[in-house]
Amino acid sequence: MYQKYTGIILKKHPFGEADELLTIYSRESGKIRVKAVSVRKPLSKLAGHLQSLNEIEFEVVARSKHLPVMISVRALTVNNYLRQNLRKFGFALVGIETLYRLTGDGQENLEAYNELRAFLKNLGENPDENLALRRFQLQVLAANGYAFPVETQTNGDFTLTHAGNFQLTSTLEKEIDQFIDYVLEREIKSVKVLDSLI
Numbered sequence: 001m002y003q004k005y006t007g008i009i010l011k012k013h014p015f016g017e018a019d020e021l022l023t024i025y026s027r028e029s030g031k032i033r034v035k036a037v038s039v040r041k042p043l044s045k046l047a048g049h050l051q052s053l054n055e056i057e058f059e060v061v062a063r064s065k066h067l068p069v070m071i072s073v074r075a076l077t078v079n080n081y082l083r084q085n086l087r088k089f090g091f092a093l094v095g096i097e098t099l100y101r102l103t104g105d106g107q108e109n110l111e112a113y114n115e116l117r118a119f120l121k122n123l124g125e126n127p128d129e130n131l132a133l134r135r136f137q138l139q140v141l142a143a144n145g146y147a148f149p150v151e152t153q154t155n156g157d158f159t160l161t162h163a164g165n166f167q168l169t170s171t172l173e174k175e176i177d178q179f180i181d182y183v184l185e186r187e188i189k190s191v192k193v194l195d196s197l198i
Helices: 085-101 109-127 128-143 171-184 190-197
Strands: 003-015 019-026 030-035 055-061 069-077 161-162
Touching: 003 030, 003 085, 003 109, 019 109, 069 109, 085 109, 085 128, 085 171, 085 190, 128 171, 161 171
Parallel strands: 030 069
Antiparallel strands: 003 019, 003 055, 019 030, 055 069
């Protein structure tokens, strides 16, 4: 059975001698895993499209009891800035891990998908990467049913009317981190990578 998807590549892992296992957050089915055959060979026609965090349009053939196999792919958005700017890449990793840990396999969530697309675009354009990350974390939490429990404060510590309109302070950042750790029941490991880059 053939299926078409649009998605963003979250993770890539070597699989066998020349294949890769891709984890993709798709518009149609949320987080899915597919096998890309022979993409680590020098003459692979698919490899150029399959950079991490690219948005791609792809087709798979699904077989029972086996991973779906990618048979065609076309890059829609190539986020080259992530390979040119390690700082931005570090912030992207934290955002991606937040989404990855929040979502189960095969759970369609168009709102979360759109937030992911917007996050990667904003991260490339916004000089304040931390603000772009925190907005994304709050919005993807909300898209998955976890509203951040905070009220607007008047003492100058922070102002938050909704996930897209707030001013960051160290107090608010700690509260966001604690809430994410509580929801996920674990810490975001990519934070250590980010700390080493900034």
